[in-house]
Amino acid sequence: MDHFLYRNGHLHAEDVAIAEIAEAVGTPFYVYSTATLERHYRLFKDALEGIDNTVCYAMKANSNQAVLTLLAGLGAGMDVVSGGEYARAIAAGCPPEKIVFSGVGKTRAEMEMALRGGVRQFNVESEPEMRALSQVASDLGVTAPITIRVNPDVDARTHEKIATGKSENKFGIPIARAVEVYAEAARLPGLEVVGIDVHIGSQLVELEPFEQAYRKVADLTRTLRAEGHDIRRLDLGGGLGIPYARSNSAPPLPTEYGALIKACVGDLDVEVEIEPGRLIAGNAGLLVTQVIYVKEGEGRDFLILDAAMNDLIRPAMYGAYHDIDPVVETSPGTDQRPYDIVGPVCESGDTFARARDMPPLAAGDLVAFRSAGAYGAVMASEYNTRPLIPEILVKDDQFAVIRARPTFDEMINRDILPKWL
Template identity: 55%
Template sequence: MHHFDYRQDRLYAEDIDISALAEKVGTPFYVYSEATLRRHIKVFSTAFADTDALVAYSVKANPNLAVLRILASEGAGADVVSAGELTRALHAGIAPEKIVFSGVGKTTEEMEAALNAEIYQFNVESAPELEALNNIAGDLDKIAPVAIRVNPDVAAGGHDKISTGRKEDKFGVPWTNARALYARAREMQNIRIKGVDLHIGSQIADLAPFETAFEKAAGLIKDLREDGCTIERLDLGGGLGIPYGAGTIPPHPNDYAELIKRVTAPLDVQLIFEPGRMIAGNAGLLVTKLVYVKEGEARKFLIVDAAMNDLIRPALYDAHHDIIPVKRDMDAVNARYDVVGPVCESSDYIAKARNLPEMAPGEYMAIMSAGAYGASQSSQYNTRPLIPEVLVNGDKHAIIRRRPTFDEMTALEHYPDWID
């Protein structure tokens, strides 16, 4: 559920008319519904209210400080994958004891920052990383709390590029090597084993791969305890899908929770979750303006002012986003269009062969389900400014990231002294 709907054929974000907002802010821009963000984190957290669980929101999904502050106020922690995300989480008021640090390539500087912040857990993804973390923690006279990310060799995810739990993926320690690495970790002076971590993919719309992976993790925990490891936590990652279109109906968090409770009940562990897309995805729209209608020889094109630098998911993952007019005309005739942007790349498209109502240049369109991995993956390609992010709360709105000027975009660049 989200808080974007039509009122007298005009699209609203909560109580804000999006057409009027577009006139004030200028397109393209992202708009987020605070009520939706709060609802989604509550629905997920409530599903695990009768367990010992930490919901660590995946910051990479949408790292805007205002979004993080909202989720922090609802009790969420943070899953971070860089020093920058760690800084954001702390800045937004997320307590260090609710922060886990994931990622395959943690640098010395990042490990030092996380150790000094006294975060809750490092999710270690390789033997070299474990050795490095032990050495750095020793230099700082710190103890690093660790879960080792194991790769259960379970294929899952809505696209090949967002499946992370197969043996050929770069993530985690191979299943067959896990017990040996835990044995090494037990001998390290500045490492404290706390748990097991896994994450099998993103935009998963079926509970079956979760069940397979989680049962393997439960078996591993029993084996590790027999080996003498103290396992207190089980980090199950994120990955639960969201409805992107009529054909995608993911499991409800309650059904997901029922599965997990059944599998993990005998283990007596704290559960850690890293939802991102499920919280932010349907809490945001990308609003764009139609610039030209172009009649090609074989296709019709709607050329809009949003581009792949603003929303790269269709080009990167063949992702589907519903597209709707901001002002609905119930009598409009549908036609088949490619919706494309102005960037000089053939991959710069938002939708292909999509049935949409006929529209005129200057009209606004809303690209749905854009709250996750939209703004966070955007760039300034073609020297296009990062677009505004707007937060809506009832009948109030605020620009929570403004559009930079061209002078600001070039301010970090300088001519070397040998160029006149």
């Protein structure tokens, strides 16, 4: 569910007309719904009611400070994967004891940053990282709480570029080697083993892969406890998918996901951590863009938009699908025709959809990409010297710019000419 609905024939974000925002800030822009963000976070908290739990928002999905501050205010922890994300989480008011530091390539500088500032745990991904963290923590005279990410070799049945739990993926240690790696962790100075971490991928639309992974983690918990390790937290990752296409069947609900977690690990007397990102932010955002031209081609017609692949790279990178709707509601029975929907960037890959049925549109019309709140603005670039587009947050009948569009001068003046030019 989201809070982007037609009222009197015009698309609204909560109680604000999309056209009103476009008039104020220009296009393209991202717009996020406070009510949707709040609702989706609470769905996960409610789903885990009855067991000790921490919901850490995977902020790589959308790391705007307003979004982070909103979620931190609701009690969310943060899952960070870089020093920059750690700094953002702290700046947004997230308590350090609610920050989980994930990622396969943590640097020593990032480790020191989190150890000095405070952190809930490091999700360690390899033995070299574990030894480096031991040295950094020992040099600082502190103890680093750790889980070790195990790779359960489970096929998440998602896109190959966002699958993380197969043996050929770069993430975690093979679960078959977990006992010996945990034994080394227990011997290393400066480390405290607190639990196990697993994450098998993103945009999962069925529960069976989660169940396979979580039952393996439950068995490993019992084995490691028998070896003398104090396993008191299970970080079960995130990855629950969202419905990008209204024509597809809906992915499992957080309530079903929570019930599965309880069935798999509820008898282990552990604190459960989960790290949803896409499901919290994805359907909470739209990308709004304007038609520049309607172009008749050889055997196909094109809608050329003022948004491009640098603004929303998911279709070019993953072949990702987004529903695309006119901001002015189409009358029932209106004939539609297929268009290739493209942006102005000088790349053939700057294509959002091919042969997509759309109602008649003209230059100046606004369209909205649904489910664009996750992995949209955070993956954007200034390719072709196109400014990063504004981000807008709506609450009820109010809206605010939470990231402004830079001017060309601001972009150009970031470059520094060497003295010999």
